[in-house]
Every structure is written in C-alpha cells, then in structure tokens.
Amino acid sequence: MxxxxxxxxxxxxxxxxxxxxxxxxxxxxxDWKPSKPITIxxxxxxxxxxxxxxRLQGEVMSKLxxxxxxxxxxxxAGGRNSVSILNRSKPDGYTMAAINLPGQAVNQVxxxxxxxxxxxxxxxxxVSNPYFMQATTKKGKDQWTSLKQMKTAKKPIKAGITGTxxxxxxxxxxxANLVGFPVEFIAGFKGPELITGIIRGDITIxxxxxxxxxxxxxxxxxxxxxVVYLPKRHPKFPDIPTGVEQGFPALGSASLVGQNLYALPPxxxxxxxxxxxxxxxxxxxxxxxxxxxxxxxxxxAPLSKQNTTKLISDMIALVGDNTPLLKKYxx
Amino acid sequence: xxxxxxxxxxxxxxxxxxxxxxxxxxxxxxxxxxxVPLVLGxxxxxxxxxxxxxxxxSPRAAPDDTVEVAPWTKxxxxxxxxxxxCVLVLLIGFLLTIPIYMVLxxxxxxxxxxxxCVVAAVTVWALVYVSLELVLHRTxxxxxxxxxxxxxx
Amino acid sequence: MFEGFGGALVTISEPHVILTxxxxxxxxxxxxxxxxxxxxxxxxxxxxxxxxxxxITAVYLFSGIMGASSFGGSVSAILLNTPGxxxxxxxxxxxxxxxQRGEAARALGLSAGACLLGALFGLVILALLIxxxxxxxxxxxxxxxxxxxxxxxxxxxxxxxxxxxxxxIAGGVGILLSLVGLNxxxxxxxxxxxxxxxxxxxxxxxxxxxxxxIGELINYxxxxxxxxxxxxxxxxxxxxxGVMENxxxxxxxxxxxxxxxxxxxxxxxxxxxxxxxxxxVAVQASKDPGSFGTGNPEGVIASEAANDSKDGGALLxxxxxxxxxxxxxxxxxxxxxxxxxxxxxxxxxxxPIFIWTLLNGYVVSNAFASIVGLLAARYLAIITRVPVYxxxxxxxxxxxxxxxxxxxxxxxxxxVVLLGILGFGMRRAGVPVLPLVIGFVLGNLAENSFLLTVxxxxxxxxxxxxxxxxxxxxxxxxxxxxxxxLRTR
Numbered sequence: 001m002x003x004x005x006x007x008x009x010x011x012x013x014x015x016x017x018x019x020x021x022x023x024x025x026x027x028x029x030x031d032w033k034p035s036k037p038i039t040i041x042x043x044x045x046x047x048x049x050x051x052x053x054x055r056l057q058g059e060v061m062s063k064l065x066x067x068x069x070x071x072x073x074x075x076x077a078g079g080r081n082s083v084s085i086l087n088r089s090k091p092d093g094y095t096m097a098a099i100n101l102p103g104q105a106v107n108q109v110x111x112x113x114x115x116x117x118x119x120x121x122x123x124x125x126x127v128s129n130p131y132f133m134q135a136t137t138k139k140g141k142d143q144w145t146s147l148k149q150m151k152t153a154k155k156p157i158k159a160g161i162t163g164t165x166x167x168x169x170x171x172x173x174x175x176a177n178l179v180g181f182p183v184e185f186i187a188g189f190k191g192p193e194l195i196t197g198i199i200r201g202d203i204t205i206x207x208x209x210x211x212x213x214x215x216x217x218x219x220x221x222x223x224x225x226x227v228v229y230l231p232k233r234h235p236k237f238p239d240i241p242t243g244v245e246q247g248f249p250a251l252g253s254a255s256l257v258g259q260n261l262y263a264l265p266p267x268x269x270x271x272x273x274x275x276x277x278x279x280x281x282x283x284x285x286x287x288x289x290x291x292x293x294x295x296x297x298x299x300x301a302p303l304s305k306q307n308t309t310k311l312i313s314d315m316i317a318l319v320g321d322n323t324p325l326l327k328k329y330x331x
Numbered sequence: 332x333x334x335x336x337x338x339x340x341x342x343x344x345x346x347x348x349x350x351x352x353x354x355x356x357x358x359x360x361x362x363x364x365x366x367v368p369l370v371l372g373x374x375x376x377x378x379x380x381x382x383x384x385x386x387x388x389s390p391r392a393a394p395d396d397t398v399e400v401a402p403w404t405k406x407x408x409x410x411x412x413x414x415x416x417c418v419l420v421l422l423i424g425f426l427l428t429i430p431i432y433m434v435l436x437x438x439x440x441x442x443x444x445x446x447x448c449v450v451a452a453v454t455v456w457a458l459v460y461v462s463l464e465l466v467l468h469r470t471x472x473x474x475x476x477x478x479x480x481x482x483x484x
Numbered sequence: 485m486f487e488g489f490g491g492a493l494v495t496i497s498e499p500h501v502i503l504t505x506x507x508x509x510x511x512x513x514x515x516x517x518x519x520x521x522x523x524x525x526x527x528x529x530x531x532x533x534x535x536x537x538x539x540i541t542a543v544y545l546f547s548g549i550m551g552a553s554s555f556g557g558s559v560s561a562i563l564l565n566t567p568g569x570x571x572x573x574x575x576x577x578x579x580x581x582x583x584q585r586g587e588a589a590r591a592l593g594l595s596a597g598a599c600l601l602g603a604l605f606g607l608v609i610l611a612l613l614i615x616x617x618x619x620x621x622x623x624x625x626x627x628x629x630x631x632x633x634x635x636x637x638x639x640x641x642x643x644x645x646x647x648x649x650x651x652x653i654a655g656g657v658g659i660l661l662s663l664v665g666l667n668x669x670x671x672x673x674x675x676x677x678x679x680x681x682x683x684x685x686x687x688x689x690x691x692x693x694x695x696x697x698i699g700e701l702i703n704y705x706x707x708x709x710x711x712x713x714x715x716x717x718x719x720x721x722x723x724x725x726g727v728m729e730n731x732x733x734x735x736x737x738x739x740x741x742x743x744x745x746x747x748x749x750x751x752x753x754x755x756x757x758x759x760x761x762x763x764x765v766a767v768q769a770s771k772d773p774g775s776f777g778t779g780n781p782e783g784v785i786a787s788e789a790a791n792d793s794k795d796g797g798a799l800l801x802x803x804x805x806x807x808x809x810x811x812x813x814x815x816x817x818x819x820x821x822x823x824x825x826x827x828x829x830x831x832x833x834x835x836p837i838f839i840w841t842l843l844n845g846y847v848v849s850n851a852f853a854s855i856v857g858l859l860a861a862r863y864l865a866i867i868t869r870v871p872v873y874x875x876x877x878x879x880x881x882x883x884x885x886x887x888x889x890x891x892x893x894x895x896x897x898x899x900v901v902l903l904g905i906l907g908f909g910m911r912r913a914g915v916p917v918l919p920l921v922i923g924f925v926l927g928n929l930a931e932n933s934f935l936l937t938v939x940x941x942x943x944x945x946x947x948x949x950x951x952x953x954x955x956x957x958x959x960x961x962x963x964x965x966x967x968x969x970l971r972t973r
Contacts, residue, residue: 046528077683163668188669192751192807202940212826216806331671338913353660364670367931375656400911401706409705441873483680
C-alpha cells in the first residue's frame with residue numbers, strides 16, 4: 001500500500017518536531033527531581049503579603065514537584081535575613097528565597113552591604129506590588145491633585161514613610177526626585193498610621209502599595225489618589241492616572257514597581273534552576289491561585305529567568321543613580 | 332543582719348552597662364536621635380550610681396522577699412544546664428539535644444532511673460517532633476556540625 | 485448596622501459552624517498556651533487550607549483561634565509564670581503567686597470569667613460606638629498616643645513594689661533597652677554595637693520568655709519541691725468561685741475592659757500594651773496597692789479583661805478603616821480580602837453580616853475557651869503539684885524550641901537563656917520586674933510618637949498640647965496618683 005504523500009509528509013514533520021522537542025528540552029531538566037522538602041525563605045513575619053503569597057504558591061508548587069514546600073520565616077533587618085541566609089545556603093535547589101526589591105537594592109548600593117544581589121540565581125517573580133501616591137483632602141491643608149501642581153509647591157511637601165527599610169523608601173525618594181517637587185520625608189509611621197496620618201492631615205502625601213487595604217481613605221473621600229507608578233493604569237483601579245499620562249514617562253519604569261522575586265543561592269546549576277523555574281511558571285499560571293492573590297491588588301505575572309536577572313540589574317542601577325539622595329536619610 | 336546584697340550589686344552593674352552603652356554614643360548623634368535616650372539615660376545613670384554607692388557603703392538589711400528566691404549556689408547548676416542546652420543546640424541541633432538534655436537533666440536533678448529518664452525524653456522528643464516538624468512543617472535548627480547556617484549576629 | 489446581627493446568629497447555630505468554632509478554639513487554646521507559638525502562627529498555618537471554604541466559615545475558624553488564644557496564654561502565665569503570648573504578661577504578676585499559694589484553679593476561673601466578660605463588654609461598647617468610631621480613631625494622633633504611653637510609664641513608677649528608686653531605675657533601663665536597633669524617625673541604627681541581630685531591636689517574645697519563664701524556671705529548679713507551696717485541694721468549685729469573683733470586682737472589670745477597648749481602637753498601639761496599662765491603673769486605683777504582685781485577684785481580672793476587650797475594638801478599626809492595629813489583625817484582613825470581602829467604611833453599610841459574624845464568633849469562642857478552661861482547671865492545676873524537675877526539663881525544651889520556631893533565629897534561644905539569668909538575678913536582688921517590662925513595651929512607642937509629633941509640627945513642641953484629648957490625658961496623669969495617695973493615707 002502506498003502511503004499518500006501528504007500523510008508521509010505529516011509523519012516526517014511530526015517526527016522532526018519530536019526530535020527537535022527532545023533536542024530543545026534540556027535533557028538536564030529531567031535530571032533533577034527534588035527528593036526532600038524545599039524551603040522558601042521569607043524575610044518577613046507570618047501573615048505579611050510576601051508570606052501569604054509564598055504559602056499559597058508553595059502549596060501548588062508542592063503538588064507540582066512532588067515534595068513538601070516549607071515556608072521558613074526569617075524576619076529581621078527589613079527582609080535582609082533571607083538574603084544573608086540564601087547567600088550562604090547550598091546551591092542544591094532545596095533552598096530558595098522571596099526577596100523584596102528595590103528595598104534590598106538599597107541595602108546593597110546605599111548601605112554597602114553584601115552580597116551582590118546579581119550573584120544570586122534568579123528564577124522568576126512571586127508578585128509585583130505597584131505603588132501609588134495618595135494625598136490628603138483635609139480642609140486647611142495643602143491639596144495635591146496632580147504631579148504638575150506639586151511641582152509648583154513653594155515649601156517642602158510633607159510625605160510620610162514607614163522607614164528606610166523596605167520598598168516604600170526608595171520608591172518614594174526616587175519618584176519625588178524624578179518629578180522634581182520639594183519634599184520633606186517624615187519617617188517612623190507604622191503602615192496603618194500612614195492612613196490615619198493622611199486622614200488627620202498630619203502628612204499631605206504618602207506612597208503605599210496599590211491594594212484594597214491601602215485605598216480605604218480614598219473610598220471614604222479622606223484622600224485622593226494622585227498617581228500610580230505603572231506604565232499603564234491598574235485594571236482593578238482604573239481611576240488612578242499613571243505618571244506617564246501626567247507627562248513623566250520615567251515614572252512608568254518597571255524598576256519603580258515593588259517586586260517580590262524568587263532566587264536560588266549563587267552558582268545553582270542550570271538544570272536545577274530550570275526545574276524550579278518551570279514549576280514557578282506553572283504556579284503563576286494557575287488561574288484559581290492567581291485570583292486569590294490578585295484579590296488583594298497584587299499582580300501575578302510570570303517573569304522568565306533572564307528577564308528577572310535583567311530587572312535586578314536595572315533596579316540596582318536606578319538605586320545607584322539616586323544613592324546621594326537616599327543617603328540623606330540613611331545614617 | 333546587714334550585709335551587702337551582691338545580687339543587687341550585680342544587677343545594678345548590668346543596668347549600668349546598659350545605660351552606658353546607650354548614653355555614651357547618644358552624645359554623638361545628630362538631630363534628635365540622642366534626645367530621649369539622654370533625657371532618660373542620665374537620670375537613670377545617676378539613680379544607679381546612687382543605689383550602688385548606698386548598697387556598698389551602708390548595706391541595708393536584705394529585703395524579705397528574697398527569702399523566697401533560691402540562692403545563687405543552688406541556681407548555678409541550673410544555669411549551667413541551660414548553658415549546656417544552648418551549646419548543644421548550636422552544635423548538634425534541637426532533635427539530638429532534646430533527648431540528651433532530658434535524660435541527663437532528669438537523671439542528675441530528679442534522680443530518676445535510667446529507664447524513666449529515657450521514657451520521659453522520648454515522649455517529649457516525639458511531642459516536639461510531631462507537633463513542630465510534622466504538623467506545622469517547621470524545621471528546627473539542625474546544628475552547625477550538621478551544616479546548619481547561623482544567622483547574622 | 486444591626487440588620488446583620490440576626491443573620492449572623494442564624495449562621496452560628498449551624499452544626500458545621502459550631503464544629504469549626506470548636507476546632508478553632510481548641511487550636512487557639514493550645515497555640516496560645518505554648519510560649520512562642522501564639523494564635524498568629526496558627527492562623528497563618530491554616531490560611532492555605534481555607535481557600536476553598538466559604539468566607540463565613542473561614543471567618544469563624546479564625547475568630548475561634550483568635551478568641552481562645554489569649555485565654556490559652558493566661559493558662560501558662562498563671563500556672564508557670566510563662567506568658568503564652570506577650571499580651572498575657574501582666575497576668576503573671578498576680579496569677580502565678582496565686583498558683584504558688586495553691587489557688588491555681590481559682591486564678592484560672594478568674595481569667596476565664598474576665599476573658600469572657602471582657603470580650604462581651606468590648607462587643608457591647610462597639611455596638612454602641614460604631615457610629616462615632618471614626619472621630620474616635622482619628623482623634624488619636626501621635627501627640628495623644630505619646631501622652632497615653634507616658635501615662636502608662638508614669639504610673640509604673642508609682643506601682644512598683646518596694647523602693648521607688650529601684651522602680652524608676654528598672655523602668656528607665658526597660659525604656660533604654662527598647663531603643664536598641666534601627667530608629668525609623670531619625671534613620672539611625674543605635675546601640676547595636678555592630679550586631680545585625682539587634683537591627684530590629686531586642687525581640688519581644690524572647691524577652692518575655694526569658695525574663696518570666698526561664699527566670700522562674702531557674703528559681704524553682706534550684707529550690708525543688710512543687711510550684712504550689714500550699715497544698716489546697718483544687719476543685720471545679722474553686723474555678724467557679726474564680727469566675728463569680730469577677731462580679732465582686734465589677735468596677736475593676738469594667739474599667740479594664742474600657743481601657744482595653746480604647747487601646748484596641750487606636751491604631752499603632754500594640755495589643756501588648758493594653759494589659760499592662762490596665763494593670764497599672766488597677767494598682768493605682770486600689771485601696772491596697774501593696775497587695776498587687778502577691779496574688780491579688782484584681783491583677784488577673786485587669787489584665788485579662790483588657791486583653792479580650794481590646795480585640796473587639798481592633799477588629800472594628802481593621803474592618804471599617806482597613807487599618808489593622810496588630811499583626812493578628814493584619815492577617816485577618818488579608819484573609820477577608822482573599823475571600824472577597826473588602827474592608828472600608830462601606831463594609832459596615834454593605835455587609836454588616838460579616839462584622840457580626842466575626843464579633844459573634846469571637847465572643848462564642850471566648851465562651852467556649854472559658855468553659856473548656858473551667859472544666860479543665862482542676863486537671864490543669866495538677867501541674868502546680870508536679871515535682872518541678874519534670875516541669876523544668878519539659879518547659880526548657882518546649883519554650884526554647886517554641887521561641888526558635890517563631891523567627892527561626894538560633895540567637896533568640898541564646899538571648900532567652902541570658903535574659904532568664906537576668907530575670908532570676910532580679911528576683912534574687914529584690915528588684916521589681918514589672919517596671920522593666922512596662923518600660924520595654926512602651927519605651928520605643930513613646931520615643932517614636934514624640935519624634936513624630938515634633939516633626940509633624942515643624943520642630944515645635946506645641947503640638948503636644950493642642951488637643952482636648954492630650955489635656956485630658958495630662959490631667960488624668962496628675963490627678964490619679966494624687967487621689968491614690970489620698971486614699972491610701
């Protein structure tokens with residue numbers, strides 16, 4: 001029986017595709033299969049946003065990899081403990097960490113702390129937390145509604161921040177610098193106190209992660225959202241204009257979005273990193289999980305190994321450009 | 332009987348150390364970083380020096396309530412045991428230290444038979460292991476000899 | 485607002501809800517009683533399991549844990565001088581001496597009653613205050629918080645047993661210890677002597693476990709015998725008597741619950757302050773302040789009533805403003821959001837059933853924990869008659885591994901032992917522990933609110949005196965000790 005030509009062609013194509021797939025799939029990816037629990041280091045206490053996301057993702061990742069995924073909270077020093085422990089962990093794939101940026105870049109660049117974040121084996125993104133600025137609407141206080149208007153301020157605008165650890169500090173300082181308005185940062189507020197501070201008019205602006213939890217003063221009319229630091233408007237908060245729309249394209253940079261990124265210890269072999277990366281991509285594409293995490297306002301978007309590594313370099317460069325400014329507040 | 336209460340002197344010397352660690356660098360801080368520490372630290376320092384001087388120069392009768400507290404001579408072995416626990420945990424981790432500590436402590440303090448010591452040690456060990464490691468999925472410190480990493484000090 | 489109340493009551497009578505609440509309460513009791521663990525750890529561990537549940541059932545589970553954990557913490561505070569969670573610290577001061585007298589069951593009954601009544605009080609006050617919550621929350625800015633905290637600190641000096649000077653020194657040292665680490669308002673890293681471990685300051689839970697649990701452990705292990713020195717037969721009647729005694733000290737109960745509710749409502753003032761402030765005020769208001777610290781029932785009532793009433797206030801601030809006052813509240817908030825319930829002023833109008841569910845669940849779990857505690861008091865009290873060597877070995881192991889688990893930092897274990905030696909030394913020296921603890925808990929908060937007030941008012945000190953609440957607090961601070969002095973004369 002003569003095989004029709006088209007069919008034989010199809011067979012050929014299928015065979016070739018199969019061969020190609022075998023060749024392209026890193027043979028090594030199949031090499032490594034975890035055989036004991038994997039630990040995710042979280043540099044913050046139980047119950048925080050990073051911890052919650054890690055626990056949710058760990059649950060799904062555990063099913064994918066066939067081993068338990070244990071969350072290890074090592075709070076302290078503004079998330080730095082996880083960086084330090086990861087740096088000294090074995091590059092065997094059984095320890096990874098969620099790291100907050102650009103906060104940790106400040107420790108490296110402005111505080112001169114080791115290790116160099118670029119030495120880690122970055123595997124992808126946990127979540128990104130876009131930040132936004134809200135301004136008080138309290139009567140008798142300065143009312144800021146747009147960035148251009150803020151540039152006309154005669155005296156420094158009082159901006160509340162929690163402190164010099166974490167992401168809020170570099171994002172607040174760098175965005176103020178990029179826009180170019182006079183500002184006085186008042187540090188020492190506990191997170192929730194920033195909202196009461198805005199409602200009372202003790203501070204006139206503050207930058208916080210754009211989640212439902214931090215927008216309650218806007219719902220009640222005690223504050224107005226001025227800008228979100230994203231290239232495009234946030235789908236869940238479409239009323240908040242971006243900096244790009246207000247004529248400040250630099251405010252759309254990905255380096256100004258708070259990022260929790262996953263890393264493995266320095267010099268982790270490629271075959272191990274690829275397996276973890278592949279699992280992470282699947283985790284990030286899990287629709288139910290995505291919905292749970294995003295209910296809060298965080299954004300779940302997979303980021304490849306290469307792009308994560310590039311993002312780290314960009315963030316370190318941006319923080320580096322602003323080091324003299326940041327050092328004004330770090331003693 | 333009037334004699335120097337050495338515990339009182341030692342605790343106040345410890346306090347003195349804390350106050351000095353705070354007060355001395357506070358003079359060098361710019362801005363208001365040293366304000367509250369100095370406003371509180373200097374009077375506290377004065378009070379401590381006064382109390383120490385008073386105790387050493389003209390000791391008062393020991394307060395009654397110390398009678399209920401064990402003397403240092405009896406407390407020292409307990410403190411030493413706790414020290415041993417710390418050192419063992421640092422070296423070989425919780426899961427090995429717990430049974431070793433339990434058996435040795437119960438044997439030397441409670442004078443239990445070896446069998447009873449072992450039963451008690453195994454029970455407590457199992458309780459800690461099952462609840463913390465198996466149920467809560469927390470990893471107890473494994474000891475530097477077994478490759479555990481010490482956090483920054 | 486009240487329309488949700490009926491609906492919430494209907495859901496609470498469903499069998500699966502009752503079961504969830506019971507399970508939550510038992511978990512809360514256990515996690516609360518073991519030093520280091522605490523309700524927050526339990527909640528975060530269970531978080532991933534509740535995603536597939538409906539929001540109301542999940543809320544019942546977590547309110548069960550939250551409601552029962554503070555009573556759980558008081559059990560270990562009373563029996564072993566070990567606050568199970570930092571919010572039970574003040575319970576040790578009189579609860580433990582009661583246990584030493586052989587009245588453990590009575591003290592547990594006192595605590596069980598105070599917890600439940602405090603929670604109920606908090607709930608009633610909230611129902612009444614809900615409409616005026618907003619101005620109340622906003623009225624407390626940094627100057628007001630500063631005065632509230634100074635109020636707590638000043639009372640310390642007057643409540644310390646024995647020498648006033650020793651009390652002042654301990655309070656001062658406590659405050660100075662709390663200042664160690666990164667000071668956010670100034671950006672300075674202070675008094676760490678180059679240690680990165682101390683960057684965040686001396687951690688609270690190791691501080692408590694060391695000073696109380698290990699300090700006392702050294703003492704009773706050295707003495708031998710049992711914790712209860714007088715062998716009074718513990719009975720369920722003893723525990724019940726403790727519950728009823730709450731009504732004898734109803735003024736103390738109401739006053740402490742009010743303090744708890746207020747502290748709960750104010751964001752930024754941690755839960756661990758409520759019990760200490762209520763305790764010091766109870767001492768000041770008492771005709772016999774000298775009896776505190778030796779097993780005065782009012783001490784237990786003040787601490788526990790304040791503890792359980794504060795959560796109601798904190799819940800409402802969390803839900804209606806999205807401003808969580810504590811880590812537990814922040815966790816609860818993220819649970820709510822994950823189940824599709826957004827906090828904010830609209831919540832009270834749109835979904836009152838959620839608020840009532842939470843509050844009802846909280847009270848029911850408190851009641852459940854109290855009943856369990858009451859029934860178990862007789863057996864729990866046996867702990868005080870177990871030879872101390874067994875207790876000592878077990879407590880050392882459990883509290884040190886529990887402390888480690890919380891931050892997974894091995895230096896915490898070393899710190900606990902060092903602070904334990906200090907705690908024992910203080911007992912031996914006859915130096916009061918209470919002022920040191922209060923100074924440590926409130927000191928940092930006082931400095932922070934001081935510096936922020938000055939910064940917010942452009943360097944001027946007038947900001948401390950520009951509100952009615954500030955003046956009320958200042959006047960109370962002056963008048964209360966005067967009255968106390970006049971009464972004791």
